[in-house]
Amino acid sequence: MATPVDVLLETPLAGLHRRLGGRLVPFAGYAMPVHYPAGILAEHLACRAGAALFDVSHMGQAELRGEGAAAALEALTPADVRGLKPGRQRYALLTTITGGIFDDFMVANLGDRLFVVVNAARKEEDFALIEAALPAGVTMRRLPDRALLAFQGPRATEAIAPLAPDLAALPFMGIAETRIAGVPAIASRSGYTGEDGFEISAPAAEAERLAEALLALPGASPAGLGARDSLRLEAGLCLYGSDIDETTSPVEAGLTWTVGKRRRTEWNFPGAERVRGELSNGPSRLRVGLKPEGRQPARAHTPVHAPDGGPALGEVTSGGFGPSLGGPMAMGYVARSHAADGTSLELMVRGRALPARVVPLPFTPHRYAR
Amino acid sequence: MPDTKYTTSHEWVRMDGGDVVTIGITDHAQTALGDVVFVDLPEVGREVGGNEACAVVESVKAASDVYAPLPGKVVEANARLSEDPSLVNRDPTGEGWFYKLEIADAAALDELMDEAGYQRFVESQA
Numbered sequence: 001m002a003t004p005v006d007v008l009l010e011t012p013l014a015g016l017h018r019r020l021g022g023r024l025v026p027f028a029g030y031a032m033p034v035h036y037p038a039g040i041l042a043e044h045l046a047c048r049a050g051a052a053l054f055d056v057s058h059m060g061q062a063e064l065r066g067e068g069a070a071a072a073l074e075a076l077t078p079a080d081v082r083g084l085k086p087g088r089q090r091y092a093l094l095t096t097i098t099g100g101i102f103d104d105f106m107v108a109n110l111g112d113r114l115f116v117v118v119n120a121a122r123k124e125e126d127f128a129l130i131e132a133a134l135p136a137g138v139t140m141r142r143l144p145d146r147a148l149l150a151f152q153g154p155r156a157t158e159a160i161a162p163l164a165p166d167l168a169a170l171p172f173m174g175i176a177e178t179r180i181a182g183v184p185a186i187a188s189r190s191g192y193t194g195e196d197g198f199e200i201s202a203p204a205a206e207a208e209r210l211a212e213a214l215l216a217l218p219g220a221s222p223a224g225l226g227a228r229d230s231l232r233l234e235a236g237l238c239l240y241g242s243d244i245d246e247t248t249s250p251v252e253a254g255l256t257w258t259v260g261k262r263r264r265t266e267w268n269f270p271g272a273e274r275v276r277g278e279l280s281n282g283p284s285r286l287r288v289g290l291k292p293e294g295r296q297p298a299r300a301h302t303p304v305h306a307p308d309g310g311p312a313l314g315e316v317t318s319g320g321f322g323p324s325l326g327g328p329m330a331m332g333y334v335a336r337s338h339a340a341d342g343t344s345l346e347l348m349v350r351g352r353a354l355p356a357r358v359v360p361l362p363f364t365p366h367r368y369a370r
Numbered sequence: 371m372p373d374t375k376y377t378t379s380h381e382w383v384r385m386d387g388g389d390v391v392t393i394g395i396t397d398h399a400q401t402a403l404g405d406v407v408f409v410d411l412p413e414v415g416r417e418v419g420g421n422e423a424c425a426v427v428e429s430v431k432a433a434s435d436v437y438a439p440l441p442g443k444v445v446e447a448n449a450r451l452s453e454d455p456s457l458v459n460r461d462p463t464g465e466g467w468f469y470k471l472e473i474a475d476a477a478a479l480d481e482l483m484d485e486a487g488y489q490r491f492v493e494s495q496a
Contacts, residue, residue, distance in 0.1 A: 040430040041405035226404070226431050295408050295452070297428050321407040321430050328408070350410070350426065 011057035012147045012204035013211055020222050028120035030058040033224040040226035044323040047193055047231055048364075050219030051153035051160075053211060054228055060123025061146050061201055062130070064114040066138035073107065073114065075133050078250060078269040080260025086111040089175045089188045093250055093258050094126060099274025100246035101253065102129065104238065106199075108175040108188060115175070115186060117148065117199070119240045147207030151214055152197030152231075154367060159217040160198065167198065172368045181213035192228060194235025194366045233329060234322045236289060236361030242300055243287065243317040243331060251278035252333065254287045254361075285314055286339040289361040290330040290347065292354050297321050297328040298347040304334050305346045305353070313338050316347065322363055329363045330356070374463075375479050376488035379421075379437045382463055389476055390445060394467040395427060395436060395458065398492050403429040406458040411447035411469055418442060418471070420478075425468050427458065439482060442473035 008031040017024060022033030033055065035043060046052055064073070070081040079092035089108035096102050103122040108115040118126040131140050151160060157168050164180040167187055175188035186201040202210050214220055229239070238244045244253050249271070256279065263269055267276055292298050302316040319330030330347070338345060341360050346353040375383045380399035384392045400406065410426040418424045418438040425436035447469045451457060458466040473479075483491060 034431070035404065039404050041407075044430070230430055295455070296410065297408060297433070299433055321428070323430065 009058075011055055012207040013055045013057060016208050016211055017055065022222070022224060025225075027225060028058055030120065032058060033222075035224040035226045036222050038221065040224070040230060041323045043221065043223035043227035044230050046221045047153045047195060047223055047227060048324050049153070049155075050221065051151060051156040051197070051217065052193075052221055052223035052227065053214050054150040054152065054223050054225075055147070055211070056150050056199070056228075057147040057204075057207065058120035059148050060118040060120065060127060061143040061148060062116050062118075062127060062140055063110075063143065064116065064130075064134070064138060064140050065112070068135055069114050069138045070109075072134050072138050073116075073130070074263070074269065076102075076129060076270065077107075078259040078263050078272070078275065079107065080262055081107055081114070083260065083262065084109045087174055087176060089173045089190060091258060093244075093255060094129065095250065095269060095271040095275075096246050097270045099249045099271030099278075101240070101244045101248055101250065101255075102126070102246060104240050104244060104255075106188070106190065108186075110175065110177065110186070115201075117201075121241060143201070145204050146201050147204050147210075149200045149202065149207070149211060149214065150191050150193075150197065150228075151200060151220075152191045152193040152195045153219070154195060155219040156195070156197040157369065159219055160214070163213060163217070170198075170369075172370065181210060183210045183213075185210070189369055192235075192237055193231040194237070194362055194364060194368075195231075196367055196369045230320060230323060233318050233320060233331065234324055234362060234364040235366060236331065236363065238287075239318055248287075248333070249274055249278055249283065251275055252283040252285055252287060282336055285333045285335055287317070287331060287333055288339050289359040289363065290316065290319070290332055290345065290356045291359045291363075292328040292330065292347060292356045294354070295327060296349060296354055298330050298349050298354055298356070302330070302332075303348045304332060304356075305348060306338060307344050307346055307355070312348075313345070325363050331361065334358070375439070375482035375484065376491075377437065377439045377482055378491060381436060381439055383439045383479065383482060385476075385479065386470070389474070390470050390472050391440075391442075391479070392467050392470050393436075393439065395462055396488070397462050400459050400462045400466070403427060403434060405430050406455045409451040409455050409458065409468065411451065412444045414444050414447060416444045418444065428455075436468060438471060440471070440473045440475070440478050442471040444469055445472045446470040
């Protein structure tokens with residue numbers, strides 16, 4: 001975090017962020033807007049009401065070509081990649097040999113190639129891992145010359161229609177190569193906010209023109225990483241490095257649904273032994289939603305206890321204030337014995353016990369396209 | 371504000387007369403924090419040391435400590451902030467005050483910055 005701003009990388013939209021008055025902060029080696037003049041609260045609410053544009057160009061993009069690309073990826077992930085149909089995208093995990101999570105990522109079938117998007121902070125490690133797993137005849141190409149924009153919110157689809165009429169027909173987690181305002185793009189109906197919307201990969205050289213065209217649409221406004229974080233937490237979505245990492249398993253994290261059905265008969269992915277054992281016997285801990293009473297937020301690393309005292313049963317991994325929820329919210333890991341919805345717990349915030357309850361996720365209902 | 375002093379941790383300290391001072395965070399501080407969603411105030415009667423963290427201001431993004439500028443005893447906390455923490459954003463040097471402190475040594479206030487000094491300090495940090 002102490003990285004001087006002048007050695008940070010910039011995204012193709014850095015100039016636009018500055019013109020919009022964005023407050024740039026270091027994030028994963030990039031200077032990224034944490035918010036614009038409207039502020040996190042207003043940007044969050046604008047996304048839930050209209051359509052917000054996020055720059056997520058710091059994330060890693062790559063494509064895989066060649067016979068056996070899907071099978072090669074399956075050596076690194078429990079997801080069903082071979083069964084992914086053309087025009088479809090899937091959320092997946094890279095797992096470690098001990099059953100931890102190396103990263104979470106998106107993989108899409110574009111017909112003639114696979115398209116992957118990985119976390120900014122993990123892209124070097126992920127791409128090295130993938131490259132090392134490729135057989136002869138399969139190649140990976142990184143796409144550092146592409147920007148990635150997220151256009152999210154209940155009005156995103158109707159707003160973008162005049163610029164790209166075919167996008168409204170995309171189903172949730174569908175993906176297509178198209179043109180948006182004349183810019184060639186790869187657009188998927190997905191996101192990280194719990195809202196309907198699109199993630200759009202476009203050539204870096206045309207990213208600013210595309211972003212300006214999207215911001216000119218009715219109901220559209222820019223939003224920074226601060227709102228992106230509060231939106232994803234309300235939506236119950238994991239942040240790599242906080243809620244999931246190499247110590248947490250897919251079962252503990254409640255991400256068992258990312259393990260393909262066929263993969264549960266083959267058990268040939270990294271960490272399969274741990275995942276199989278936890279599915280049979282139950283994991284020792286689980287990721288849960290936590291709703292603190294009152295207004296006080298409990299942040300990451302807050303210890304979680306049973307109301308009768310005793311040692312910590314776990315800790316908060318993400319916590320803050322939900323602008324749409326109108327109150328504090330958190331998620332974290334607790335012992336399975338205390339993970340049932342409605343369980344009363346205490347969060348130790350600055351030496352005081354803050355009462356909280358285990359609640360189902362998400363905090364705010366998903367409104368994905370159906 | 372001639373009767374107001376400032377700290378390098380962005381608190382303002384207003385002399386109310388006698389040995390009681392009112393403490394809050396500066397407009398610069400609230401702008402940097404963004405939307406305030408919770409304020410954790412010290413209990414009345416608490417004895418605090420100089421530069422002791424005794425309140426916490428939480429924005430959507432993060433929690434930040436608020437420090438006692440001088441040693442003293444907390445004599446009042448702004449209960450309105452519990453109901454409406456956004457007062458800190460709307461009126462940081464007025465209705466958004468945090469707490470009142472009875473100080474032992476009013477002369478120590480002279481060690482703090484005046485308004486012009488604080489403005490120069492903020493500019494030097496930019």
